[in-house]
Amino acid sequence: MLKFFITTFGCQMNIYDSELMAGILQAYGYQQVFEPRDAGLIIINTCSVREHAEERAFANLWDLYHQAPKKAKKPVFCVAGCTAKKMGEEIFQKYPFVDLVVSPANVYDLPKLVNTFQKTRRKQLAIKNQTSYIKKNFPVIHANKIKALVTIMQGCNNYCAYCVVPYVRGAEISRPLKNIVAEVKGLAKKGYREVTLLGQNVNSYHDSKNDFTDLLKKISSLPGLLRVRFMTNHPKDMSGTLIKAIGQLDKVCGHVHLPLQSGSDRILKAMNRGYTASHFLGLVKALRRAKPDIAITTDIIVGFPGETKKDFQKTLALVKQAKFDASFVFKYSPRPGTSAAELADDVSATEKQRRLELVNLAQQKIARELSQNLIGKEVEVLVEDLATDGKNLFGKTTGYRTVIIDTSLAPGQRSTTNDQRLPLGQLIPVKITSAKNWTLYGKSAIRE
Numbered sequence: 349m350l351k352f353f354i355t356t357f358g359c360q361m362n363i364y365d366s367e368l369m370a371g372i373l374q375a376y377g378y379q380q381v382f383e384p385r386d387a388g389l390i391i392i393n394t395c396s397v398r399e400h401a402e403e404r405a406f407a408n409l410w411d412l413y414h415q416a417p418k419k420a421k422k423p424v425f426c427v428a429g430c431t432a433k434k435m436g437e438e439i440f441q442k443y444p445f446v447d448l449v450v451s452p453a454n455v456y457d458l459p460k461l462v463n464t465f466q467k468t469r470r471k472q473l474a475i476k477n478q479t480s481y482i483k484k485n486f487p488v489i490h491a492n493k494i495k496a497l498v499t500i501m502q503g504c505n506n507y508c509a510y511c512v513v514p515y516v517r518g519a520e521i522s523r524p525l526k527n528i529v530a531e532v533k534g535l536a537k538k539g540y541r542e543v544t545l546l547g548q549n550v551n552s553y554h555d556s557k558n559d560f561t562d563l564l565k566k567i568s569s570l571p572g573l574l575r576v577r578f579m580t581n582h583p584k585d586m587s588g589t590l591i592k593a594i595g596q597l598d599k600v601c602g603h604v605h606l607p608l609q610s611g612s613d614r615i616l617k618a619m620n621r622g623y624t625a626s627h628f629l630g631l632v633k634a635l636r637r638a639k640p641d642i643a644i645t646t647d648i649i650v651g652f653p654g655e656t657k658k659d660f661q662k663t664l665a666l667v668k669q670a671k672f673d674a675s676f677v678f679k680y681s682p683r684p685g686t687s688a689a690e691l692a693d694d695v696s697a698t699e700k701q702r703r704l705e706l707v708n709l710a711q712q713k714i715a716r717e718l719s720q721n722l723i724g725k726e727v728e729v730l731v732e733d734l735a736t737d738g739k740n741l742f743g744k745t746t747g748y749r750t751v752i753i754d755t756s757l758a759p760g761q762r763s764t765t766n767d768q769r770l771p772l773g774q775l776i777p778v779k780i781t782s783a784k785n786w787t788l789y790g791k792s793a794i795r796e
């Protein structure tokens with residue numbers, strides 16, 4: 349029986365795709381292993397979003413190759429994901445030991461490609477644009493037992509000037525609502541308590557009759573589920589109807605990831621983002637009005653071509669004004685083929701680093717303050733697992749903060765995930781006793 353090992357880079361959509369590849373291969377009777385040395389098929393699921401992400405994946409590919417047996421015992425190497433689509437044939441030239449190159453739209457063909465390669469020893473390239481797979485049943489194998497990712501759409505039509513995603517993931521296409529509902533119902537039946545609906549821009553989800561608000565309402569009504577999350581949102585497509593629904597639907601978590609990218613209207617325009625800084629702030633306000641205490645997180649790019657110190661100051665000011673719960677800050681990385689790659693990458697590496705650190709510093713201060721405001725309060729936590737010490741519990745608040753819960757076990761005593769007394773998969777009230785930037789510590793009220 350063929351054993352396969354998968355390693356994943358990139359965003360949650362790639363994590364889902366890896367879980368999907370695992371499901372497809374298992375359906376063919378292959379077995380997943382978690383040690384590369386046990387595998388006859390090694391898959392690297394790659395990301396192209398920044399140069400660094402690409403380099404990390406290929407460094408890992410070399411490592412795996414060097415550690416693997418050679419000659420007749422060499423495992424089959426497969427490069428999957430966004431870089432497979434972007435580089436195609438070039439991967440075989442640069443990494444001659446790679447046997448299969450498979451883009452995200454071709455994962456269903458994986459078992460066939462492996463078979464053909466094993467029979468013919470001819471390299472297999474599967475990077476054609478195809479959309480039929482989106483209508484298929486997705487036999488995903490989830491790593492986590494309590495929460496699951498569910499892709500609701502693929503691709504992107506936005507063509508933000510810096511972004512490679514529309515080129516590697518293709519045009520936006522939504523899964524039919526009934527397929528998503530069937531998948532989530534199946535998950536709830538198996539005991540999953542939380543789902544995260546995924547897409548590059550979930551706000552523009554639409555199948556023939558339903559938009560994203562309809563989908564969110566439908567998913568929140570399914571019995572068994574306790575929490576629903578979704579990401580990523582695009583500020584230009586976030587409607588009043590959706591904001592209202594987020595406020596009204598109890599199972600929809602109090603967390604929205606709303607990427608700002610820049611606080612300067614001039615740069616937002618150059619990025620082709622389709623909104624202004626004041627529109628963005630209006631959305632932040634509306635979200636907080638609809639769901640008080642909602643956590644808002646964001647992505648920011650520093651050093652986009654032509655970003656002056658003044659533009660950057662606007663970003664920094666907006667970060668402080670919006671009081672995000674967390675900001676993920678990235679240094680602009682030119683991506684060949686995108687429209688911004690035609691522009692001079694004119695902010696120096698040191699200046700990009702300086703700007704990144706300034707945003708991080710401001711954000712850490714805000715995050716710390718917001719987390720410390722929770723000390724003494726009771727928050728609801730979905731308990732996911734034992735913490736790494738085998739003693740405390742680990743879970744998330746509705747706003748996605750990590751909580752470590754003191755279980756009051758005697759010193760030296762450890763528990764196991766099979767311990768029936770542990771409230772795994774349950775929502776429990778926790779009194780917060782201390783806080784770091786993103787992690788909270790507390791005691792479970794029900795255990796006192």
Ligand code: SAH
Binds near residue numbers: 512648
């Ligand atoms: N669809 C999502 C983003 C996907 S990429 C959205 O629109 O929000 C995740 C983040 O990577 C982006 O939000 C952006 O901040 C960052 N990013 C994308 N391309 C980049 C580039 N060329 N250089 C630096 N950061 C980039």
Ligand code: SF4
Binds near residue numbers: 505508511
């Ligand atoms: Fe990239 Fe923009 Fe699409 Fe997000 S919305 S994936 S940043 S092109």
Ligand code: F3S
Binds near residue numbers: 395
């Ligand atoms: Fe990376 Fe592809 Fe996701 S480029 S960020 S893995 S969509």
